[in-house]
Amino acid sequence: MRYEAKVALRYLLSSKMQTGLLIGGVGVGVLVFCFMSALINGLTSDQIEQTVGSIPHVTIEPREQTPKVLGAADGVVVLPAILRDNTQRAQIRAWQTVLDSLHADEKVRVAVPVVASNGFIARGQAIQPVSITGVNPEQLSEVAAIGPAIIKGAADLDLNGIIIGARLARNLSIDVGQTLVIRSDRGGQRDVKVRGIFSIGIESLDERVAYMNFKAAKALLNLDNGISRIEVKLYDLDMAPALASNFAASTGLKVTSWVEKNKRLFNAIQGQRSTGSLIKFFSIVTIIIGVSSALLLTTVRRKSEIGIMRSMGMTKGFINRVFVIQGVLIGLLGAMVGASGAFGFTTLVLELAVRADGTLVFPIDPSQGAYLAGIMLATVASTVAAILPARAASRVDPLEAISQ
Amino acid sequence: MTSDATMTALLSVAGLTKDYIVGDLVTPVLKGISFDIYTGEFVAMLGPSGSGKSTLLSILGTLLKPTAGHFFMLGNDLTKVGERELTKFRNRNIGFVFQYHHLLPDFSALENVMFPAVASGLMDDVEAELRATMLLGRVGLSHRLNYKATKLSGGQKQRVALARALMNNPALVLTDEPTGNLDRESAHQVMELLTEINAESGTTFLISTHDSEIASRCQRKITIIDGKVDSIETNPVVQHGLAAA
Numbered sequence: 348m349r350y351e352a353k354v355a356l357r358y359l360l361s362s363k364m365q366t367g368l369l370i371g372g373v374g375v376g377v378l379v380f381c382f383m384s385a386l387i388n389g390l391t392s393d394q395i396e397q398t399v400g401s402i403p404h405v406t407i408e409p410r411e412q413t414p415k416v417l418g419a420a421d422g423v424v425v426l427p428a429i430l431r432d433n434t435q436r437a438q439i440r441a442w443q444t445v446l447d448s449l450h451a452d453e454k455v456r457v458a459v460p461v462v463a464s465n466g467f468i469a470r471g472q473a474i475q476p477v478s479i480t481g482v483n484p485e486q487l488s489e490v491a492a493i494g495p496a497i498i499k500g501a502a503d504l505d506l507n508g509i510i511i512g513a514r515l516a517r518n519l520s521i522d523v524g525q526t527l528v529i530r531s532d533r534g535g536q537r538d539v540k541v542r543g544i545f546s547i548g549i550e551s552l553d554e555r556v557a558y559m560n561f562k563a564a565k566a567l568l569n570l571d572n573g574i575s576r577i578e579v580k581l582y583d584l585d586m587a588p589a590l591a592s593n594f595a596a597s598t599g600l601k602v603t604s605w606v607e608k609n610k611r612l613f614n615a616i617q618g619q620r621s622t623g624s625l626i627k628f629f630s631i632v633t634i635i636i637g638v639s640s641a642l643l644l645t646t647v648r649r650k651s652e653i654g655i656m657r658s659m660g661m662t663k664g665f666i667n668r669v670f671v672i673q674g675v676l677i678g679l680l681g682a683m684v685g686a687s688g689a690f691g692f693t694t695l696v697l698e699l700a701v702r703a704d705g706t707l708v709f710p711i712d713p714s715q716g717a718y719l720a721g722i723m724l725a726t727v728a729s730t731v732a733a734i735l736p737a738r739a740a741s742r743v744d745p746l747e748a749i750s751q
Numbered sequence: 752m753t754s755d756a757t758m759t760a761l762l763s764v765a766g767l768t769k770d771y772i773v774g775d776l777v778t779p780v781l782k783g784i785s786f787d788i789y790t791g792e793f794v795a796m797l798g799p800s801g802s803g804k805s806t807l808l809s810i811l812g813t814l815l816k817p818t819a820g821h822f823f824m825l826g827n828d829l830t831k832v833g834e835r836e837l838t839k840f841r842n843r844n845i846g847f848v849f850q851y852h853h854l855l856p857d858f859s860a861l862e863n864v865m866f867p868a869v870a871s872g873l874m875d876d877v878e879a880e881l882r883a884t885m886l887l888g889r890v891g892l893s894h895r896l897n898y899k900a901t902k903l904s905g906g907q908k909q910r911v912a913l914a915r916a917l918m919n920n921p922a923l924v925l926t927d928e929p930t931g932n933l934d935r936e937s938a939h940q941v942m943e944l945l946t947e948i949n950a951e952s953g954t955t956f957l958i959s960t961h962d963s964e965i966a967s968r969c970q971r972k973i974t975i976i977d978g979k980v981d982s983i984e985t986n987p988v989v990q991h992g993l994a995a996a
């Protein structure tokens with residue numbers, strides 16, 4: 348093996364131009380591979396962050412209640428009509444247990460108990476529908492980043508505090524420090540003071556959601572023993588569907604992952620990934636074709652040397668390895684050149700392609716360039732590309748080469 | 752010594768034939784060749800161009816399969832040995848010097864000579880370098896050890912090729928018109944070397960040649976005409992190899 352490597356290296360060094368071009372070619376292939384990875388992954392992360400960043404990865408809710416019909420005789424069709432407002436609010440009662448088992452799961456980053464209901468905010472004559480959301484003050488920013496989005500006041504949820512979105516504040520012409528009345532959909536009401544105003548940039552949040560202290564909301568909504576839902580964030584959001592179905596099975600609750608709630612985004616991301624994979628696939632195919640044809644030419648050019656090595660008693664395997672090693676070396680060197688080039692290039696794009704407002708033209712992420720995968724794939728590709736020329740070389744008839 | 756009936760031959764050729772098949776055309780080139788060569792001999796193979804000398808050397812060098820017949824070397828019927836075994840046998844026991852040197856152009860003179868030993872793992876680097884240096888010294892190229900093969904003159908290249916053929920101390924060196932491509936001066940040098948090395952170390956040589964000067968230095972002359980052994984003559988004046996030592 349050692350001597351095969353020596354011959355391979357000598358061959359590569361003896362035609363520096365060809366070797367340089369080959370390494371460059373593999374490098375460009377890997378650069379495309381890594382650049383596409385950084386771009387597609389960056390884009391995907393960006394899209395997911397924009398959507399999923401402010402929503403839970405998994406939401407756990409009570410099952411919709413269907414009242415049991417007792418004593419219906421055979422053949423009698425009973426059509427139960429449910430008057431929602433007269434039934435008890437849907438709620439998770441054993442929520443502490445569910446919360447504990449969520450916290451015990453290592454995939455779970457955070458699980459936030461929420462009490463929520465529709466309601467209204469009244470200020471003078473103006474009335475606006477809101478989605479009342481009660482959370483523990485310290486968990487306010489765990490699901491949607493409310494804290495950092497505060498544009499006025501503070502992210503402060505004492506028992507009498509409320510935090511509302513910028514659009515709602517504008518619609519009601521209300522400002523921090525002012526008092527208003529919040530009413531639940533069942534008639535309960537409470538005086539609260541506006542502590543902060545946030546702007547997330549998502550219309551439904553900025554216009555509809557009002558955050559209250561968990562305990563205050565519980566009292567307002569008459570949820571003494573239960574909560575409305577648990578919002579879960581995971582470390583890896585791709586795990587959401589699997590975790591959701593596991594939890595649904597083990598708790599009997601209604602568990603929904605972000606994927607179900609954002610099918611279109613999910614499909615768009617899948618499509619993007621496939622496009623990226625296709626481009627990456629072709630960059631690898633290009634490497635194989637390039638390396639293979641160049642090495643095939645080398646075997647033709649080296650024919651008489653191959654013949655003399657065979658006549659000196661070098662095995663077919665020896666000749667084979669000389670050429671496969673050339674493929675490995677070209678692949679490895681080219682891949683490293685390409686990967687470092689891609690890292691430099693994506694970093695440069697990240698620095699240069701910034702709009703005036705500070706947002707990125709391409710949401711490229713140099714840290715997601717899949718460099719290791721690129722290097723390994725290109726090396727394997729280049730090695731595979733060498734197999735055919737190596738076989739051709741090992742089959743050279745020594746006699747034919749010598750009598751030339 | 753060749754007449755010593757108790758001695759077994761190093762190389763024993765028995766009824767070798769070779770047909771070349773080109774398309775539908777079968778051309779018989781060797782038509783039943785038989786002879787023996789003994790250890791330490793210095794044998795010339797003569798014959799007009801096209802008589803089949805190169806074909807015979809290729810077969811004896813295990814680079815080409817005969818159509819029929821057998822040849823034995825060191826007790827092995829080499830017509831019955833598989834490809835892998837033959838490759839190893841060739842590496843250990845047969846040295847070649849062709850009309851064209853066929854050196855590896857990207858390697859130095861020293862590396863070329865070391866190649867058959869180190870590439871096959873027969874010797875380690877130190878041992879091989881020592882022996883290759885000695886051999887290059889023997890062929891008068893001590894001052895060219897680290898020259899790239901391409902930087903050497905024709906005669907020098909052929910002398911490197913000779914040193915390379917001797918590297919693994921083969922039982923038999925086959926040379927096919929080794930001086931055919933050289934000027935008179937270089938040809939003379941190479942010839943001197945062949946005879947001297949045969950005399951010093953007892954290496955067995957089978958040399959195909961047109962050159963009457965080489966032929967006159969050989970102990971025996973095998974003449975091939977039209978694929979058959981025409982005559983085998985012993986030259987009583989010439990004493991080489993082990994007999995002379």
Ligand SMILES: Nc1ncnc2c1ncn2[C@@H]1O[C@H](COP(=O)(O)OP(=O)(O)O)[C@@H](O)[C@H]1O
Pocket residue numbers: 771772773778780798799800801802803804805806807
């Ligand atoms: N590969 C081959 N295919 C067909 N015919 C060949 C081949 N090699 C040699 N010959 C023919 O075989 C005959 C003997 O050639 P060769 O062994 O080279 O003779 P020599 O070395 O004595 O000149 C010639 O007629 C030559 O044309």
Ligand SMILES: [Mg+2]
Pocket residue numbers: 804805806927
């Ligand atoms: Mg010939």
